[in-house]
Amino acid sequence: xxxxxxxxxxxxxxxxxxxxxxxxxxxxxxxxxxxxxxxxxxxxxxxxxxxxxxxxxxxxxxxxxxxxxxxxxxxxxxxxxxxxxxxxxxxxxxxxxxxxxxxxxxxxxxxxxxxxxxxxxxxxxxxxxxxxxxxxxxxxxxxxxxxxxxxxxxxxxxxxxxxxxxxxxxxxxxxxxxxxxxxxxxxxxxxxxxxxxxxxxxxxxxxxxxxxxxxxxxxxxxxxxxxxxxxxxxxxxxxxxxxxxxxxxxxxxxxxxxxxxxxxxxxxxxxxxxxxxxxxxxxxxxxxxxxxxxxxxxxxxxxxxxxxxxxxxxxxxxxxxxxxxxxxxxxxxxxxxxxxxxxxxxxxxxxxxxxxxxxxxxxxxxxxxxxxxxxxxxxxxxxxxxxxxxxxxxxxxxxxxxxxxxxxxxxxxxxxxxxxxxxxxxxxxxxxxxxxxxxxxxxxxxx
Numbered sequence: 545x546x547x548x549x550x551x552x553x554x555x556x557x558x559x560x561x562x563x564x565x566x567x568x569x570x571x572x573x574x575x576x577x578x579x580x581x582x583x584x585x586x587x588x589x590x591x592x593x594x595x596x597x598x599x600x601x602x603x604x605x606x607x608x609x610x611x612x613x614x615x616x617x618x619x620x621x622x623x624x625x626x627x628x629x630x631x632x633x634x635x636x637x638x639x640x641x642x643x644x645x646x647x648x649x650x651x652x653x654x655x656x657x658x659x660x661x662x663x664x665x666x667x668x669x670x671x672x673x674x675x676x677x678x679x680x681x682x683x684x685x686x687x688x689x690x691x692x693x694x695x696x697x698x699x700x701x702x703x704x705x706x707x708x709x710x711x712x713x714x715x716x717x718x719x720x721x722x723x724x725x726x727x728x729x730x731x732x733x734x735x736x737x738x739x740x741x742x743x744x745x746x747x748x749x750x751x752x753x754x755x756x757x758x759x760x761x762x763x764x765x766x767x768x769x770x771x772x773x774x775x776x777x778x779x780x781x782x783x784x785x786x787x788x789x790x791x792x793x794x795x796x797x798x799x800x801x802x803x804x805x806x807x808x809x810x811x812x813x814x815x816x817x818x819x820x821x822x823x824x825x826x827x828x829x830x831x832x833x834x835x836x837x838x839x840x841x842x843x844x845x846x847x848x849x850x851x852x853x854x855x856x857x858x859x860x861x862x863x864x865x866x867x868x869x870x871x872x873x874x875x876x877x878x879x880x881x882x883x884x885x886x887x888x889x890x891x892x893x894x895x896x897x898x899x900x901x902x903x904x905x906x907x908x909x910x911x912x913x914x915x916x917x918x919x920x921x922x923x924x925x926x927x928x929x930x931x932x933x934x935x936x937x938x939x940x941x942x943x944x945x946x947x948x949x950x951x952x953x954x955x956x957x958x959x960x961x962x963x964x965x966x967x968x969x970x971x972x973x974x975x976x977x978x979x980x981x982x983x984x985x986x987x988x989x990x991x
Contacts, residue, residue: 545585545629547572553629554620561727563702571616574600585621585630590637597641607645614641651804652838657795658695658805664792665691680788683769687785689743690763694799696740698806698825700727701799705777709751710758712744719744721826728828807836812843 551572555565578596579588601610618638624630668684671677681687693699699721706725713720723731736744751762765781766772772781782799789797803825810821822833852858 545624546582547575547579547585548581550585550620550624550629554623557623557627561702561725564727567612568616568620571613572620574613575617585624586634588637590635590639590641593637593641597643601643607643611642611645614638650838651801652808653795653797653801653805657793657797660793661691661789661797662688662695664789678771681785682771683765685746686765686768689747690782690785691789692740692743694802695806696737697734698803699734699799700803700826701779701782702727704763704782704799705761705779707762708758709748709756709760709762712748712762714745714748717741726826728826730826730828732823732826734824804836804838807833808838808840811837812840 551568555568560568575596576583578599579592597610597614601607615638618636618641621630621636621638625632625634625636665681665684665688668679668681669688672679672682672684690704693704697719699719703721703725706722707719711720711722717736719734719736721732721734723729726732747762750768751760754767756762756767761776764777766774766777774781786797786799807821807825810816810824811818818830818833821837822830825833825836827833849858
């Protein structure tokens, strides 16, 4: 039994996609290149496989490519042993022959790169429509629609090429993907989002105007432009378009990278619905979906900070909101004369004279209480609590030492002279009830 005959037995027993069959054939050809086409399968043992692995890896083959060969060949050999094509006495020589590959670089396409590519394609559409000349990527409107469907849906490249005109359900706004074209052999539906609607509508309208049948390939650039001669659109035409985008912006863009980008973006949303992401990408195993998702270090940092705050490892930081207007500062207090340099009797006499000029005869004036004055003010003008930052210095808490200019800050604001040492027993509350209404109202000087 030669390796090629064993492969033919396996392919005859399995219904594989054309792309999958090519991968198995490539693994067998690599094996035959090293061992020869006429080599008997039973003569290949584990030591020979390990020697082959070391040779090709040292020769430049990546570990990930070797793992692809090893996994497919192990499947073929396992099939032969299970169904009696190969002797039961031999062990599968490819068992546990894979290598640990290095971590792949990020496959995420940055948001700025996507916006730049979209603007460029949109400008090419406007250029073609205004001048009628052929753009660098033509027809630009078709390639813009192709770009957007990869961005919005993360559809596989082969699935896009197999979409037919009848697979677009415009009533339900769904795209039906046939199971025969899918890697997982499962059909599914893709919703048409608002951003994708105008592009799908344009390509469907153009296809109907050109007489497309329901079974015809919808995304077929060869029928929308005279500059192409092929009958059906193939993978290479789409890859060539993305190569031009990569060359234009210096960032690699491929349809498969849009799948990774979509998976990561969906898992950054507050819902983080892994099952929705798995269904949209049509994965059969949720572990595959998880491998598509890149680590969000910003979210990781926020979660760790929240944990530290909750456990008291770090303190809350006071941050100012730049969007809010700056609060008005309280008015500065009038400069006070140093009491040590002034005669106390002169100070009392001057204050008494000033108070008499402002209040006149207090016995003839009917005044309101402080509570009534406060209630008479509009709500928007009522005093607010002053923040601690606006207190100038630490004081004893007495009204004449307070560092802010709120209601009743100074006796002079109320038109009341300060008490002399001989008047310590005088009730200051009586003076408050006799203060002038105008003077009392004027003491509420806040903004």
